[in-house]
Amino acid sequence: MKVASVIVDVPTRQTDRPFDYLIPERWHGVIQPGMRVTVPFGARRLQGFVIEVKDHSEIEQLKPIEHVLDVVPVLNEELLDLGRYLTETTLCFAISAYQAMLPAAMRAKYEKVLRLAEEERRGELPDELKSLVAGRTEVAWNEVEAAGLWRAAQKAVQQGVLEAVYNVKDKAGKKTVKSAALAVSAEQAEQALHSLPARQKEVVSFLLKRGEAVPIAKLQATLGISSAPLKALVEKGLVVVRDVEVYRDPYAHRTFQPSEPLALTPAQAQALAKITASVRAGEHRTFLLYGVTGSGKTEVYMQAIEEVLRQGKEAIVLVPEISLTPQMVERFKSRFGPKVAVLHSGLSVGEKYDEWRKIHRKEVQLVVGARSAVFAPFENLGMIIIDEEHETSYKQEEMPRYHARDVAIYRARRHGCPVVLGSATPSLETFARAAKGVYELLELPERIAERGMPDVHIVDMREELRSGNRSMFSRRLLDELRLRLERGEQAVLFLNRRGYSTFVMCRGCGYVIRCPHCDISLTYHRAGERMKCHYCGHEEPLAPRCPSCGSEHIRFFGTGTQKVEEELAKLLPTARVIRMDVDTTGRKGAHEELLSRFAAKEADILLGTQMIAKGLDFPDVTLVGVLAADTMLHLPDFRAAEKTFQLLTQVSGRAGRHELPGEVVIQTYTPDHYSIALAARHDYRAFYRREMTLRKAHGYPPYYYLALITAAHEEAPAAAKAAEKIAAYLRKQLSNEAVILGPVASPIARLHDRYRYQCMIKYKREPNVTAALKAVIDRYQADAAHGGVTITVDTNPYMMM
Ligand SMILES: Nc1ncnc2c1ncn2[C@@H]1O[C@H](COP(=O)(O)OP(=O)(O)OP(=O)(O)O)[C@@H](O)[C@H]1O
Numbered sequence: 083m084k085v086a087s088v089i090v091d092v093p094t095r096q097t098d099r100p101f102d103y104l105i106p107e108r109w110h111g112v113i114q115p116g117m118r119v120t121v122p123f124g125a126r127r128l129q130g131f132v133i134e135v136k137d138h139s140e141i142e143q144l145k146p147i148e149h150v151l152d153v154v155p156v157l158n159e160e161l162l163d164l165g166r167y168l169t170e171t172t173l174c175f176a177i178s179a180y181q182a183m184l185p186a187a188m189r190a191k192y193e194k195v196l197r198l199a200e201e202e203r204r205g206e207l208p209d210e211l212k213s214l215v216a217g218r219t220e221v222a223w224n225e226v227e228a229a230g231l232w233r234a235a236q237k238a239v240q241q242g243v244l245e246a247v248y249n250v251k252d253k254a255g256k257k258t259v260k261s262a263a264l265a266v267s268a269e270q271a272e273q274a275l276h277s278l279p280a281r282q283k284e285v286v287s288f289l290l291k292r293g294e295a296v297p298i299a300k301l302q303a304t305l306g307i308s309s310a311p312l313k314a315l316v317e318k319g320l321v322v323v324r325d326v327e328v329y330r331d332p333y334a335h336r337t338f339q340p341s342e343p344l345a346l347t348p349a350q351a352q353a354l355a356k357i358t359a360s361v362r363a364g365e366h367r368t369f370l371l372y373g374v375t376g377s378g379k380t381e382v383y384m385q386a387i388e389e390v391l392r393q394g395k396e397a398i399v400l401v402p403e404i405s406l407t408p409q410m411v412e413r414f415k416s417r418f419g420p421k422v423a424v425l426h427s428g429l430s431v432g433e434k435y436d437e438w439r440k441i442h443r444k445e446v447q448l449v450v451g452a453r454s455a456v457f458a459p460f461e462n463l464g465m466i467i468i469d470e471e472h473e474t475s476y477k478q479e480e481m482p483r484y485h486a487r488d489v490a491i492y493r494a495r496r497h498g499c500p501v502v503l504g505s506a507t508p509s510l511e512t513f514a515r516a517a518k519g520v521y522e523l524l525e526l527p528e529r530i531a532e533r534g535m536p537d538v539h540i541v542d543m544r545e546e547l548r549s550g551n552r553s554m555f556s557r558r559l560l561d562e563l564r565l566r567l568e569r570g571e572q573a574v575l576f577l578n579r580r581g582y583s584t585f586v587m588c589r590g591c592g593y594v595i596r597c598p599h600c601d602i603s604l605t606y607h608r609a610g611e612r613m614k615c616h617y618c619g620h621e622e623p624l625a626p627r628c629p630s631c632g633s634e635h636i637r638f639f640g641t642g643t644q645k646v647e648e649e650l651a652k653l654l655p656t657a658r659v660i661r662m663d664v665d666t667t668g669r670k671g672a673h674e675e676l677l678s679r680f681a682a683k684e685a686d687i688l689l690g691t692q693m694i695a696k697g698l699d700f701p702d703v704t705l706v707g708v709l710a711a712d713t714m715l716h717l718p719d720f721r722a723a724e725k726t727f728q729l730l731t732q733v734s735g736r737a738g739r740h741e742l743p744g745e746v747v748i749q750t751y752t753p754d755h756y757s758i759a760l761a762a763r764h765d766y767r768a769f770y771r772r773e774m775t776l777r778k779a780h781g782y783p784p785y786y787y788l789a790l791i792t793a794a795h796e797e798a799p800a801a802a803k804a805a806e807k808i809a810a811y812l813r814k815q816l817s818n819e820a821v822i823l824g825p826v827a828s829p830i831a832r833l834h835d836r837y838r839y840q841c842m843i844k845y846k847r848e849p850n851v852t853a854a855l856k857a858v859i860d861r862y863q864a865d866a867a868h869g870g871v872t873i874t875v876d877t878n879p880y881m882m883m
């Protein structure tokens with residue numbers, strides 16, 4: 083008897099375990115762990131992943147597997163284990179973990195076919211398949227299944243004669259081109275040659291030389307012929323025209339100048355040597371490459387990757403979605419050409435699937451991609467790089483709530499290879515580990531070519547107000563902008579809109595009202611004119627006057643890019659402005675187009691949000707302006723200061739990266755705040771020390787662990803009651819050292835028509851915590867089934883809302 087353990091595609095607590103199914107005889111030896119199947123489940127038929135194949139089961143009367151969806155496993159053993167690890171550490175359902183590893187196309191509607199890999203290999207097909215395939219290049223999966231040719235097909239796929247392809251129903255793009263190929267054998271074609279007219283002869287010789295189908299457009303262009311000779315050849319039966327699949331290549335219209343490795347600076351060489359030593363030794367290590375902006379981290383990555391490829395291994399480079407700019411992609415494409423696959427959210431479902439398939443079939447050795455690229459199904463990993471490792475987008479905010487850094491380290495340990503975390507502003511967690519020697523610190527303390535860091539001027543907006551300037555532009559920033567226009571140089575203006583507009587700040591003195599217990603900003607609630615702490619529930623009435631200076635200018639903050647653009651048009655009517663925000667970059671390719679217009683100097687000022695903070699490298703940008711440094715500083719989030727420091731440093735880093743020196747103007751109401759003052763001085767270490775002291779004092783990471791539990795329901799009292807019950811239960815289960823805050827209304831108190839309440843656990847050593855949280859999920863999700871309350875648990879929260 084052969085039995086498969088299957089994780090079915092129903093993300094609920096009750097179904098979150100393997101179910102056993104009988105493997106029918108015809109699939110013995112065919113079904114392997116990591117394949118997807120369909121199985122009967124109650125009255126339904128469900129998809130699922132086979133995670134184990136065994137010889138018997140405790141269960142009697144097993145139902146058989148109905149269909150097999152894959153010809154070869156889509157998840158290898160390592161990824162199956164990784165799924166178990168994610169289930170344990172993030173408390174997700176196993177099915178969510180496995181789904182997260184596959185491209186969306188494999189969850190979408192598709193039609194599966196088996197396709198001949200190359201015409202020449204038709205002869206290698208086993209006889210029974212040969213007659214089924216007959217003259218075709220592909221056959222539907224159902225046909226193979228109906229003919230009972232399972233095993234033969236699987237073997238042919240493993241030998242590379244056939245390929246299993248999911249034809250995704252994708253509107254985004256054509257995936258075939260009309261191509262011409264010889265319809266007869268090479269000998270027959272050569273014999274026919276001398277009886278052909280000149281033009282036709284050229285075509286046949288060309289096809290003979292190429293030995294494969296050639297797109298018709300290309301054929302005609304290369305030979306400079308009309309369609310007539312082709313038509314004639316088709317009529318003679320010497321040539322066939324057919325649709326040939328091409329990968330949807332989002333970069334097809336681009337040509338990449340090949341780039342050569344640069345001669346490294348001593349600091350770069352030293353960092354590289356450490357990394358490559360670890361690659362060659364095949365040992366797992368985690369490096370922190372801490373290099374100031376413009377210090378040449380990318381060059382170190384690229385040369386380290388070269389070593390990995392020389393070893394015959396593969397590499398993954400993770401880049402935050404937001405900095406996966408055409409510029410960044412270009413650098414890797416130029417260096418590594420067709421060896422690179424690129425994965426990011428701008429690709430259509432079909433394009434992503436094509437890139438994934440290149441990896442699965444080992445046609446590429448390098449992946450550059452956003453968070454989920456960490457699951458790239460390489461089997462011989464030689465290195466994983468995480469660029470801008472401090473970015474919070476590496477944490478997924480839905481199930482499985484994984485952090486790419488943890489997944490990278492898990493995989494690298496398994497493959498015996500290094501992880502390289504790179505940043506100019508490492509996260510506190512990471513720098514603390516490097517300081518303790520858990521990670522190895524590699525430093526690039528200076529910019530390339532002895533270029534200095536840009537001069538940063540802090541402008542006190544309270545002073546502007548006092549001098550009667552009510553504009554969102556300070557006099558200093560406006561003067562600097564004018565100067566750039568005169569000199570024909572470029573400027574980048576940054577407006578942070580991720581900020582919340584509900585903190586309460588005095589425009590007179592910059593004072594922001596904070597929770598006395600948690601050291602985070604209080605949030606303003608219009609109902610009842612109150613201010614609340616979203617960690618511990620502390621609340622107080624809205625102050626009519628500033629508690630610090632007595633001013634009545636206590637107001638709420640926040641303005642949009644569009645308003646800034648309008649004001650710019652008034653103040654600097656001759657300036658050509660490109661605005662980049664969610665509104666102007668929604669269309670596919672818009673992002674790229676706007677940036678290339680700026681690069682071509684079709685504009686003087688690039689005005690934008692987060693999306694312009696990173697990865698950009700323009701030679702003529704000599705001024706960076708930050709319009710409101712405070713917005714992020716006062717998020718109700720204990721990482722607000724860290725995020726502010728990182729953002730200011732990254733934005734400033736866009737200035738003066740080439741010959742021309744750069745200047746930065748930061749406008750703020752709180753010029754003395756350490757995160758702003760230290761960012762202006764480019765002093766990461768001082769910031770690190772200062773922030774660590776505060777984290778320790780208030781019991782936050784990296785000194786403490788956090789877990790966030792959120793209960794949501796259409797009715798507020800139901801959500802609140804569930805959160806209360808959970809808090810009470812956790813207080814009983816955990817030791818006195820664990821602090822359980824709340825329940826309180828979440829900062830985003832209502833989402834998708836559901837009210838949200840949360841509790842936060844702060845703990846240091848709490849062996850019981852995973853079990854307790856699992857129990858919470860079990861108990862309250864069972865309740866939820868009738869009550870409608872949903873519980874989410876985040877064991878390493880980054881979104882504190
Ligand atoms: N060894 C080198 N010699 C000459 N130029 C170099 C060298 N290394 C890097 N560069 C160039 O220096 C510039 C800055 O490098 P890069 O963009 O890699 O910096 P970075 O550390 O990634 O910066 P950021 O963190 O701001 O993105 C690039 O234009 C790059 O081509």
Ligand SMILES: [Zn+2]
Pocket residue numbers: 588589590591592593628629630631632633
């Ligand atoms: Zn004040």
Ligand SMILES: [Zn+2]
Pocket residue numbers: 597598599600601615616617618619620
């Ligand atoms: Zn509080």
